[in-house]
Amino acid sequence: MKQAMTPEEIKEQRPYLDWSLTEHEYNYIADSLLHRLPNYTETGLFAAMWSEHCSYKKSKPVLRLFPNSGKRVLQGPGEGAGVVDIDDGQAVVFKAESHNHPTTVEPYQGAATGVGGILRDIFSMGARPIASLDSLHFGEIKDDATMQYKAEQTVKGVGDYGNCMGIPTIGGETTFDPCYAGNLLLNAFSLGIMDQKDMERGNASGTGNAVMYVGAKTGRDGIHGATFASKDFSAEHATQRSAVQVGDPFMEKLLMEACLEVIRQHPDWLVGIQDMGAAGIVSSSAEMASEGHSGMDLNLDLVPQREPGMSAYEIMLSESQERMLLCVKKGHEQDVQDIFAKYELDAVVIGRITDGGQYVLHHDGQVVCDIPVHTLVDDVLEEPSDEKKPARLTVDQPAWVPAVPDVLATLKQILQQPTVASSRYFTQQYDSQVRTNTVVGPGSDAGVLRVRGTKKGLAMTTDGNGRLVYLDPYVGGQRAVAEAAANIVASGAEPLAITDCLNYGDPNDPEIFWELHHSVMGMSDACREFETPVVSGNVSLYNENDGHAIHPTPMVGMVGLVHDINRVVTNKAKQSGDLVYLLGQIGDDFAGSEIQKMMTGDIAGKLAAVDLKQVHADLKNLLTAEEAGLVHSAHDISEGGLGACLSEVLFGTGLGMELTMPNLPTSRLFAEPANCLVVTVDPTHQQEFEQQVGQWATKIGVVTNRPALNIKLQDHELHANVNELEQLYEEAIPCLMKSKA
Numbered sequence: 251m252k253q254a255m256t257p258e259e260i261k262e263q264r265p266y267l268d269w270s271l272t273e274h275e276y277n278y279i280a281d282s283l284l285h286r287l288p289n290y291t292e293t294g295l296f297a298a299m300w301s302e303h304c305s306y307k308k309s310k311p312v313l314r315l316f317p318n319s320g321k322r323v324l325q326g327p328g329e330g331a332g333v334v335d336i337d338d339g340q341a342v343v344f345k346a347e348s349h350n351h352p353t354t355v356e357p358y359q360g361a362a363t364g365v366g367g368i369l370r371d372i373f374s375m376g377a378r379p380i381a382s383l384d385s386l387h388f389g390e391i392k393d394d395a396t397m398q399y400k401a402e403q404t405v406k407g408v409g410d411y412g413n414c415m416g417i418p419t420i421g422g423e424t425t426f427d428p429c430y431a432g433n434l435l436l437n438a439f440s441l442g443i444m445d446q447k448d449m450e451r452g453n454a455s456g457t458g459n460a461v462m463y464v465g466a467k468t469g470r471d472g473i474h475g476a477t478f479a480s481k482d483f484s485a486e487h488a489t490q491r492s493a494v495q496v497g498d499p500f501m502e503k504l505l506m507e508a509c510l511e512v513i514r515q516h517p518d519w520l521v522g523i524q525d526m527g528a529a530g531i532v533s534s535s536a537e538m539a540s541e542g543h544s545g546m547d548l549n550l551d552l553v554p555q556r557e558p559g560m561s562a563y564e565i566m567l568s569e570s571q572e573r574m575l576l577c578v579k580k581g582h583e584q585d586v587q588d589i590f591a592k593y594e595l596d597a598v599v600i601g602r603i604t605d606g607g608q609y610v611l612h613h614d615g616q617v618v619c620d621i622p623v624h625t626l627v628d629d630v631l632e633e634p635s636d637e638k639k640p641a642r643l644t645v646d647q648p649a650w651v652p653a654v655p656d657v658l659a660t661l662k663q664i665l666q667q668p669t670v671a672s673s674r675y676f677t678q679q680y681d682s683q684v685r686t687n688t689v690v691g692p693g694s695d696a697g698v699l700r701v702r703g704t705k706k707g708l709a710m711t712t713d714g715n716g717r718l719v720y721l722d723p724y725v726g727g728q729r730a731v732a733e734a735a736a737n738i739v740a741s742g743a744e745p746l747a748i749t750d751c752l753n754y755g756d757p758n759d760p761e762i763f764w765e766l767h768h769s770v771m772g773m774s775d776a777c778r779e780f781e782t783p784v785v786s787g788n789v790s791l792y793n794e795n796d797g798h799a800i801h802p803t804p805m806v807g808m809v810g811l812v813h814d815i816n817r818v819v820t821n822k823a824k825q826s827g828d829l830v831y832l833l834g835q836i837g838d839d840f841a842g843s844e845i846q847k848m849m850t851g852d853i854a855g856k857l858a859a860v861d862l863k864q865v866h867a868d869l870k871n872l873l874t875a876e877e878a879g880l881v882h883s884a885h886d887i888s889e890g891g892l893g894a895c896l897s898e899v900l901f902g903t904g905l906g907m908e909l910t911m912p913n914l915p916t917s918r919l920f921a922e923p924a925n926c927l928v929v930t931v932d933p934t935h936q937q938e939f940e941q942q943v944g945q946w947a948t949k950i951g952v953v954t955n956r957p958a959l960n961i962k963l964q965d966h967e968l969h970a971n972v973n974e975l976e977q978l979y980e981e982a983i984p985c986l987m988k989s990k991a
Contacts, residue, residue, distance in 0.1 A: 269297035332785025361407030377442030389431025420697030432795025453522030455542030472569025548601035707812030709743035716801030727772025743810030755799025834926030909951030
């Protein structure tokens with residue numbers, strides 16, 4: 251094992267630069283906070299805790315733009331997950347986390363441990379996880395065996411972990427674009443439910459109370475994972491597997507049950523609980539002590555270890571999975587150990603809460619760290635960032651409108667684009683029905699679960715479109731939230747709140763920081779209008795490979811409340827004779843569209859402004875109509891445009907449509923506007939529906955009993971066999987995954 255440097259050698263050789271700690275930060279720590287040189291272990295702890303992944307030192311000024319409070323918010327950002335009131339003394343708990351660099355390096359374990367980590371965030375709050383979603387962004391898979399492998403293994407990692415835990419994966423999104431080829435995005439979302447009285451927090455307080463380590467043993471996997479996620483990704487890191495953790499979902503299942511038993515049956519024993527996530531023991535222990543305004547004294551010799559000879563530095567910074575930290579009231583240590591012993595899990599007292607606020611670590615009979623807790627958690631230097639409008643956005647570009655001489659051939663092509671095509675090839679690996687609460691699974695606008703013992707349901711979706719944010723960060727940010735709200739409302743649910751994953755390139759690039767700032771401004775404005783505060787989430791910066799950044803890709807995970815589970819709406823047509831309505835106006839919305847990428851190989855143009863107040867009013871009217879039982883199906887228009895939307899409404903139903911849109915040019919069948927949906931309505935409800943929704947709705951035709959999609963447009967007619975379209979839609983990704991260069 252490499253011998254630790256002396257404090258003087260650290261100052262001279264500056265190894266901390268490789269750990270994402272700057273020389274300015276190091277000098278500030280030594281001169282202004284500690285008034286001495288930090289030793290090797292202390293320097294490592296500061297590097298991890300002051301990394302962007304843990305401290306948000308560059309993004310905090312931007313994150314303050316988000317609204318975090320609301321009438322239903324019980325816990326906003328700052329804890330393991332957000333908590334929202336869903337009436338009847340119950341709460342929904344949810345959060346999303348990114349695991350981008352680990353998944354790029356080792357797709358299976360990176361994805362699996364991303365899921366495992368977010369599940370621990372949920373049950374650390376006292377909630378039982380009941381559903382997962384994902385947001386996956388890959389490079390192009392056509393004729394690329396490496397990307398095919400990474401996509402396959404990423405999905406397998408997500409599916410295996412969730413399936414083994416017995417938690418359904420009920421929705422999500424999968425997109426493909428060259429910008430993600432060198433840096434995949436794996437955003438994992440999890441949702442749990444609990445009684446509000448069971449809510450826990452990451453708090454460590456009460457002098458003499460025990461600090462207990464529970465769960466799996468500590469190894470050398472994932473050391474400096476937080477700093478790995480806080481710097482640019484490059485070819486030299488392509489095999490950096492030491493920063494990737496290894497997951498064991500069966501161990502996590504036992505850990506979850508043991509933790510929930512303590513939380514729910516013995517709350518008087520417990521002061522606080524937190525997952526050991528990014529930066530391992532140091533982050534959980536220091537953050538809990540800071541929350542409790544306490545000090546902490548830990549003996550690292552007592553930490554269960556699965557590898558010999560681990561240094562204090564390695565023990566503290568390991569990100570081994572399936573571990574939690576508990577603060578337990580003095581006198582109940584054995585009680586907690588007895589519960590974990592039932593599940594054959596380690597539960598060890600590794601330290602005590604102290605007064606005075608010092609963070610003290612012992613190892614091999616020596617004090618290896620003695621620093622104030624606040625220096626790790628609260629004294630992080632926020633980094634001011636330069637920002638500059640990207641050069642590409644300062645040039646006026648002529649609007650692009652596609653020429654569509656053969657509308658049927660174009661529709662077939664669109665339905666075979668991997669971002670539009672059926673993702674069943676991937677989602678069939680997920681058990682979406684386990685626990686039998688699933689009402690709507692993968693393939694609809696949002697996943698929906700019933701809340702057992704009530705008539706309520708929970709709708710959830712993950713949405714992000716990096717292409718739109720790339721072309722206009724502010725409007726793209728608005729549209730990310732607006733699309734999530736449309737998906738929730740299309741399912742018959744009232745939007746409640748959001749979590750997010752903010753995936754961007756290197757924030758030290760002024761143009762990328764400008765993208766981050768302006769897209770968050772757009773998201774924040776939309777959240778305020780829709781009354782959907784941001785209650786949790788994460789920031790994932792430095793998503794680059796050899797200097798090439800991903801598109802700015804904020805992912806919005808939104809949760810909604812279904813007040814009556816019998817009023818859930820899906821995106822599929824229900825019966826012949828139903829009326830078909832287009833909600834909204836379709837213009838030449840081709841900037842960043844699937845047809846633009848398909849035909850030109852690139853994206854360009856200007857996005858139309860979004861009238862958030864009008865969108866909100868329209869969605870409220872639609873929800874009122876759904877809750878009155880007036881709507882049989884609803885599906886928002888997104889990637890692929892109206893043509894793809896109408897096709898998806900019909901797939902799997904055996905039905906067709908006869909539609910007339912005399913004012914719609916053929917090209918606009920593939921435009922991707924904001925605030926547009928297709929709904930079907932029983933003709934007996936026509937008048938009531940039209941009165942409720944108003945001028946937003948245009949009746950365009952009827953559902954028929956044979957699988958043909960016939961549309962009269964302004965300048966062409968489309969006559970399509972729905973079964974043929976569906977076959978192309980379903981077979982596209984399986985064929986691409988088998989393609990050879």
